[in-house]
Amino acid sequence: MKIAVLPGDGIGTEIVAEAVKVLKTLDLKFEMESALVGGAAYDAHGHPLPESTLKLAKEADAILFGAVGDWKYDKLDRPLRPEQAILGLRKNLGLFANFRPAICYEQLVGASSLKPELVAGLDILIIRELTGDIYFGQPRGRREAPDGEFKGAPEAFDTMRYTKPEIERIAHVAFQAARKRNKKVTSVDKANVLETFQFWKDTVIEVHAQYPDVALEHMYVDNAAMQLVKNPKAFDVVFTGNMFGDILSDEASMLTGSIGMLPSASLNSKNQGLYEPSHGSAPDIAGKGIANPLATILSAAMMLRFSLNQEEAAQRIEAAVQKVLAQGLRTGDIWSEGTTKVGTAQMGDAVVKAL
Amino acid sequence: MKIAVLPGDGIGTEIVAEAVKVLKTLDLKFEMESALVGGAAYDAHGHPLPESTLKLAKEADAILFGAVGDWKYDKLDRPLRPEQAILGLRKNLGLFANFRPAICYEQLVGASSLKPELVAGLDILIIRELTGDIYFGQPRGRREAPDGEFKGAPEAFDTMRYTKPEIERIAHVAFQAARKRNKKVTSVDKANVLETFQFWKDTVIEVHAQYPDVALEHMYVDNAAMQLVKNPKAFDVVFTGNMFGDILSDEASMLTGSIGMLPSASLNSKNQGLYEPSHGSAPDIAGKGIANPLATILSAAMMLRFSLNQEEAAQRIEAAVQKVLAQGLRTGDIWSEGTTKVGTAQMGDAVVKAL
Ligand SMILES: CC(C)[C@H](C(=O)O)[C@@H](O)C(=O)O
Ligand SMILES: CC(C)[C@H](C(=O)O)[C@@H](O)C(=O)O
Numbered sequence: 001m002k003i004a005v006l007p008g009d010g011i012g013t014e015i016v017a018e019a020v021k022v023l024k025t026l027d028l029k030f031e032m033e034s035a036l037v038g039g040a041a042y043d044a045h046g047h048p049l050p051e052s053t054l055k056l057a058k059e060a061d062a063i064l065f066g067a068v069g070d071w072k073y074d075k076l077d078r079p080l081r082p083e084q085a086i087l088g089l090r091k092n093l094g095l096f097a098n099f100r101p102a103i104c105y106e107q108l109v110g111a112s113s114l115k116p117e118l119v120a121g122l123d124i125l126i127i128r129e130l131t132g133d134i135y136f137g138q139p140r141g142r143r144e145a146p147d148g149e150f151k152g153a154p155e156a157f158d159t160m161r162y163t164k165p166e167i168e169r170i171a172h173v174a175f176q177a178a179r180k181r182n183k184k185v186t187s188v189d190k191a192n193v194l195e196t197f198q199f200w201k202d203t204v205i206e207v208h209a210q211y212p213d214v215a216l217e218h219m220y221v222d223n224a225a226m227q228l229v230k231n232p233k234a235f236d237v238v239f240t241g242n243m244f245g246d247i248l249s250d251e252a253s254m255l256t257g258s259i260g261m262l263p264s265a266s267l268n269s270k271n272q273g274l275y276e277p278s279h280g281s282a283p284d285i286a287g288k289g290i291a292n293p294l295a296t297i298l299s300a301a302m303m304l305r306f307s308l309n310q311e312e313a314a315q316r317i318e319a320a321v322q323k324v325l326a327q328g329l330r331t332g333d334i335w336s337e338g339t340t341k342v343g344t345a346q347m348g349d350a351v352v353k354a355l
Numbered sequence: 356m357k358i359a360v361l362p363g364d365g366i367g368t369e370i371v372a373e374a375v376k377v378l379k380t381l382d383l384k385f386e387m388e389s390a391l392v393g394g395a396a397y398d399a400h401g402h403p404l405p406e407s408t409l410k411l412a413k414e415a416d417a418i419l420f421g422a423v424g425d426w427k428y429d430k431l432d433r434p435l436r437p438e439q440a441i442l443g444l445r446k447n448l449g450l451f452a453n454f455r456p457a458i459c460y461e462q463l464v465g466a467s468s469l470k471p472e473l474v475a476g477l478d479i480l481i482i483r484e485l486t487g488d489i490y491f492g493q494p495r496g497r498r499e500a501p502d503g504e505f506k507g508a509p510e511a512f513d514t515m516r517y518t519k520p521e522i523e524r525i526a527h528v529a530f531q532a533a534r535k536r537n538k539k540v541t542s543v544d545k546a547n548v549l550e551t552f553q554f555w556k557d558t559v560i561e562v563h564a565q566y567p568d569v570a571l572e573h574m575y576v577d578n579a580a581m582q583l584v585k586n587p588k589a590f591d592v593v594f595t596g597n598m599f600g601d602i603l604s605d606e607a608s609m610l611t612g613s614i615g616m617l618p619s620a621s622l623n624s625k626n627q628g629l630y631e632p633s634h635g636s637a638p639d640i641a642g643k644g645i646a647n648p649l650a651t652i653l654s655a656a657m658m659l660r661f662s663l664n665q666e667e668a669a670q671r672i673e674a675a676v677q678k679v680l681a682q683g684l685r686t687g688d689i690w691s692e693g694t695t696k697v698g699t700a701q702m703g704d705a706v707v708k709a710l
Contacts (some may be wrong), residue, residue, distance in 0.1 A: 094504075
């Protein structure tokens with residue numbers, strides 16, 4: 001078994017180092033190989049996703065990913081910007097199924113912007129389609145407007161697209177995930193305006209016929225953005241397209257108050273996966289040794305579970321994280337009166353010790 | 356001066372009746388004419404936006420709109436569904452500038468899902484472009500996928516598009532609105548993924564050169580969805596495209612806890628405008644006389660201000676609404692222990708009395 005380790009930019013290197021520390025403690029048989037990605041790869045090789053990094057990622061059974069991006073690359077042409085690395089990995093490896101749990105940790109209820117009673121015990125799973133939609137749809141670009149009120153004016157455009165098999169496979173993933181949970185799925189669309197999402201809705205209804213034991217509800221994306229704020233616990237499995245999923249999964253993570261704790265997994269049909277924290281590269285705190293490594297450590301646990309078939313090891317890590325929280329250890333982002341503030345490495349060490 | 360009154364469906368008729376009552380009390384010189392729209396118009400005339408209704412709307416100086424939609428129309432072909440009426444009015448009248456204040460009323464702080472300190476005093480203005488983007492972009496439809504991994508499979512697609520003049524005019528609206536407030540604008544885009552929104556960002560930067568006194572920040576839509584939850588008061592004027600604006604304005608309204616209180620205005624370049632509450636048609640409580648008419652009454656105030664040039668009358672209505680809140684009167688949606696629960700008509704009567 002082989003893990004590609006891609007720390008990336010900003011706090012990426014620091015948090016991935018802690019997850020690697022934890023993985024090494026487990027005494028499991030797998031190889032780890034690191035490579036540059038994002039801005040770091042651009043600086044060294046002139047491209048955010050160099051051929052060598054992509055090759056390593058393709059050969060590996062799983063990818064442990066940190067984060068990419070830094071303001072200093074904002075002026076580069078889009079194909080050279082750090083984010084292209086993550087988009088390229090998703091597309092090249094066919095990682096169409098993105099799992100983003102939004103969990104409110106008992107000890108961190110107070111860190112949420114929401115009233116405690118609305119988030120205590122919150123445990124939603126957002127499933128986002130990750131290789132289709134307007135993210136990758138062709139054609140796209142700039143041109144003279146071919147028609148409309150401003151015909152002839154400079155214009156930019158993108159194409160939202162979903163084929164039926166793409167919708168079907170993510171719908172199966174969502175219904176199957178729901179079977180292991182509370183058997184309730186909310187499919188988020190904008191069928192009242194978009195052809196793509198009317199088709200999404202129609203297709204989801206068809207697939208649902210194979211899962212009569214799972215309850216399905218449909219919700220417009222604008223309403224979903226509201227209901228998440230109003231009563232997040234009304235949701236269980238939420239699934240949607242790439243663009244809406246980008247927005248709603250971030251909103252849901254932030255609701256928990258524990259975004260520094262939330263892992264994510266992006267899988268293809270062979271269960272090869274990319275595992276990364278839900279938060280970003282936070283260039284403002286990079287290099288200070290204060291970032292929270294727990295989302296990355298928990299991503300490593302997801303990796304063991306989904307791609308490396310090591311359920312027991314995954315649970316050991318998760319239990320160790322619970323233990324350090326119970327010990328009152330907190331990085332700055334989740335610190336509150338009465339708990340002990342620790343840095344990135346101390347937090348990693350504490351998890352290792354708790355194992 | 357002429358006002359087209361379009362109550363629509365669900366609670367629309369009840370809440371608009373109260374706003375009309377309030378307008379009549381003001382003793383101003385304008386004519387009001389009503390027409391059917393949405394599902395009600397479909398039932399009577401077979402179309403959600405009959406020619407006669409559109410004609411009335413076009414001739415009027417302003418439109419007072421209730422809400423459209425009911426589950427019972429869900430099975431109709433999209434062009435016949437109630438929502439098409441509001442989309443058709445926006446497009447036909449060129450109502451490109453949508454103003455959606457997200458205000459947390461002092462007396463209603465407790466109704467928010469967020470902790471009181473995060474929303475007390477909240478006053479954001481969301482400006483949403485309303486006649487472009489993927490809402491109206493052609494081509495759109497169903498076909499066989501012309502390329503890609505699933506070439507030949509059934510596919511649906513839509514086109515996101517913005518021309519430069521469309522972005523420029525909404526940017527001017529946003530910067531000018533900011534000048535009357537705190538001189539701070541957040542432009543929301545997804546420039547890291549979409550051509551359309553890289554163009555949006557570039558164009559906004561160009562227009563900003565004419566407003567050196569206004570501070571401009573750019574934020575990705577996923578981050579905006581998070582920051583609204585984390586610290587809504589960090590925003591002042593937020594402006595964005597049609598699709599992102601749909602999602603973020605609803606999220607922001609719900610954050611205030613006062614969605615039953617929030618008006619909206621949709622203006623064209625001649626200051627002709629459509630005024631409607633931010634909430635929907637709520638078919639579940641329609642006909643019960645319990646809906647909150649205040650968002651519609653406050654929309655009537657916005658109408659007086661923006662389209663009918665009656666600032667004083669607008670302020671009188673707003674002051675009257677403050678007064679009934681101070682008296683402790685509340686409809687069910689904003690009721691809390693210690694206040695007096697009233698119905699739709701009672702609330703309207705109280706506003707009339709407070710005038
Ligand atoms: C970095 C960016 C391209 C990416 C996305 O939009 O998918 C990020 O926001 C995410 O959610 O992983
Ligand atoms: C009813 C629907 C078409 C509409 C929209 O998406 O614009 C509504 O959600 C709104 O925000 O006014």
